[in-house]
Amino acid sequence: MIHQITAIFTIAQRDFTKLLRDRARILATFIFPFLFIGILGTSLESNLPPDIGYSFKVFVFTGVLAQTLFQSTASGIISLIEDRENDFSQEIFVSPISRYSIIIGKILGETMVSMTQGLGIIAFGLLIGVPLSLEKLILMFPAGLMACLFGGAFGILVLSNLKSQRAANQIFPFIIFPQFFLAGVFNPIKSLPPLLHILSRAMPMTYAVDLMRGVYYANSPEKNLIVLHSISWNTLVISVVFMIFLLLGTALFINNEKNK
Amino acid sequence: MKDTVIEVKNLVKKYKKANTPAVDGISFNVKRGEFFALLGPNGAGKTTTISILTTILSKTEGVVKIANYDIEKEADKIRKSIGIIFQNPSLDLNLTAEENIRFHALIYGLYPFRPSFSLMSEEYRREVIKLAEIIGIKNDITKPVKTFSGGMKRKLEIVRSLIHKPKVLFLDEPTSGLDPASRKNLWKYLQDIRKKYKTTIFLTTHYLEEAEDADRVLIIDQGKIVTLGTPAKIKKDLIDSSIILNAKDKAALRSELDAMKLDYEGHGPFKIKLNGKNAQEIIKSIKSDLTYLDINNPKLEDAYLKLIAKGNK
Numbered sequence: 001m002i003h004q005i006t007a008i009f010t011i012a013q014r015d016f017t018k019l020l021r022d023r024a025r026i027l028a029t030f031i032f033p034f035l036f037i038g039i040l041g042t043s044l045e046s047n048l049p050p051d052i053g054y055s056f057k058v059f060v061f062t063g064v065l066a067q068t069l070f071q072s073t074a075s076g077i078i079s080l081i082e083d084r085e086n087d088f089s090q091e092i093f094v095s096p097i098s099r100y101s102i103i104i105g106k107i108l109g110e111t112m113v114s115m116t117q118g119l120g121i122i123a124f125g126l127l128i129g130v131p132l133s134l135e136k137l138i139l140m141f142p143a144g145l146m147a148c149l150f151g152g153a154f155g156i157l158v159l160s161n162l163k164s165q166r167a168a169n170q171i172f173p174f175i176i177f178p179q180f181f182l183a184g185v186f187n188p189i190k191s192l193p194p195l196l197h198i199l200s201r202a203m204p205m206t207y208a209v210d211l212m213r214g215v216y217y218a219n220s221p222e223k224n225l226i227v228l229h230s231i232s233w234n235t236l237v238i239s240v241v242f243m244i245f246l247l248l249g250t251a252l253f254i255n256n257e258k259n260k
Numbered sequence: 261m262k263d264t265v266i267e268v269k270n271l272v273k274k275y276k277k278a279n280t281p282a283v284d285g286i287s288f289n290v291k292r293g294e295f296f297a298l299l300g301p302n303g304a305g306k307t308t309t310i311s312i313l314t315t316i317l318s319k320t321e322g323v324v325k326i327a328n329y330d331i332e333k334e335a336d337k338i339r340k341s342i343g344i345i346f347q348n349p350s351l352d353l354n355l356t357a358e359e360n361i362r363f364h365a366l367i368y369g370l371y372p373f374r375p376s377f378s379l380m381s382e383e384y385r386r387e388v389i390k391l392a393e394i395i396g397i398k399n400d401i402t403k404p405v406k407t408f409s410g411g412m413k414r415k416l417e418i419v420r421s422l423i424h425k426p427k428v429l430f431l432d433e434p435t436s437g438l439d440p441a442s443r444k445n446l447w448k449y450l451q452d453i454r455k456k457y458k459t460t461i462f463l464t465t466h467y468l469e470e471a472e473d474a475d476r477v478l479i480i481d482q483g484k485i486v487t488l489g490t491p492a493k494i495k496k497d498l499i500d501s502s503i504i505l506n507a508k509d510k511a512a513l514r515s516e517l518d519a520m521k522l523d524y525e526g527h528g529p530f531k532i533k534l535n536g537k538n539a540q541e542i543i544k545s546i547k548s549d550l551t552y553l554d555i556n557n558p559k560l561e562d563a564y565l566k567l568i569a570k571g572n573k
């Protein structure tokens with residue numbers, strides 16, 4: 001057991017070390033959040049009628065924060081494919097550790113990477129005047145962590161069905177971009193036509209985003225205009241689906257690796 | 261069977277999308293401490309075999325045991341008992357040499373986790389410095405591996421694979437992609453390691469001179485065993501050694517060869533098949549003045565080429 005925990009930490013640390021060495025990647029990960037919050041959020045806020053009842057900038061900020069944590073962890077997990085192509089994965093896969101430890105280590109490592117990015121987004125939010133109290137930040141931390149872990153499990157499921165980095169680069173945008181809009185990262189989805197409503201509620205990212213907003217807008221008058229589900233409902237959905245994604249994704253991934 | 265460290269019985273591997281099996285019913289044993297070479301042309305099934313033996317790939321049929329553990333049921337115990345050098349380098353190029361070694365040591369559960377070199381146990385630090393000295397990278401240990409040459413990377417992989425003291429070291433074409441000088445250098449290093457640690461070595465290669473030093477050689481082609489034995493036996497079975505002689509007085513030499521009832525061909529120079537006879541004895545008893553003498557002791561390569569040619573007919 002100690003051995004498995006050591007292995008999980010070791011694998012996680014490697015991902016974090018790699019982030020710190022890759023300055024270009026650090027910069028690149030901030031570009032989209034800054035564009036979305038800074039330009040999209042601010043411009044919509046300036047042009048929408050003031051009577052919508054809430055700040056659009058803050059709405060986009062909370063959405064992008066959860067979306068970045070979810071997506072960054074998911075795409076980080078897909079780097080297991082890159083490892084496979086560089087053959088580093090062989091080193092991991094012949095080692096005497098549980099296959100689940102490999103996946104959990106990877107999710108943990110990518111979570112640390114995403115949380116670091118999250119700190120950058122929060123700093124940016126403070127800079128452009130998003131109201132954030134220390135108390136709120138502390139409460140947002142577990143919601144952020146859940147968004148990361150959930151994204152990680154989602155990443156494993158996607159990964160287990162992909163053969164190469166090329167396939168990943170081509171397919172990943174198709175499964176992530178629709179979620180941006182269906183999860184309501186920058187667009188309100190409180191009321192939607194039936195088809196979009198079903199699709200929206202079927203997207204994993206919806207729950208990560210809504211949980212973050214549920215925590216941020218807790219006890220505030222805007223809550224009923226923005227938040228879809230209760231914190232406990234979001235937490236339950238995320239926990240159950242997380243387990244399904246993780247177990248199914250890992251089983252499929254190992255099976256595909258061995259049974260060629 | 262106490263001395264057997266690898267046991268393979270009727271191993272078959274058929275890839276999902278393939279029509280014919282990549283490995284088609286091979287059986288062999290490897291003894292403890294043996295230097296065993298698996299030889300074959302590209303696509304013979306070498307990498308498939310080694311991937312199955314190292315638990316990366318599952319087999320279709322057959323029995324595989326390593327250190328007496330079953331490959332299906334006790335894969336974890338096998339993973340602990342083996343070290344592997346892959347055909348494609350498996351280092352993380354963004355990490356330093358030391359970080360690559362530490363990663364390995366930690367996932368093999370050799371030391372408790374600590375987030376940096378200086379916080380690792382003293383035993384580990386001493387070991388790493390010792391290893392770095394052996395491969396001559398003591399001053400480069402904190403540099404990213406991407407700055408290393410091909411030969412250095414290979415050596416680093418070998419020391420890395422040895423830190424958990426494996427019973428069997430698998431090497432899948434370890435010198436492919438290296439220039440001849442680094443190849444020779446690496447090979448010498450590997451022989452030293454072998455003497456020092458008495459590790460069983462399982463090598464796949466298509467460089468025949470590397471298999472020449474093996475205790476036994478298994479040649480496979482198209483997934484099937486062509487031959488198995490010591491390099492000497494394979495050579496003897498396949499190509500007879502010969503001597504080539506010539507003299508000014510070819511007729512005199514010919515009558516001498518006839519008198520000794522030797523099996524020869526040519527009209528000068530004469531190629532004399534030894535058929536197990538001692539070359540020196542033959543040369544000693546020849547009276548004619550020789551103008552040319554060459555002892556043709558075939559390399560394993562000749563035997564190998566002959567075998568593969570036969571298989572493809």
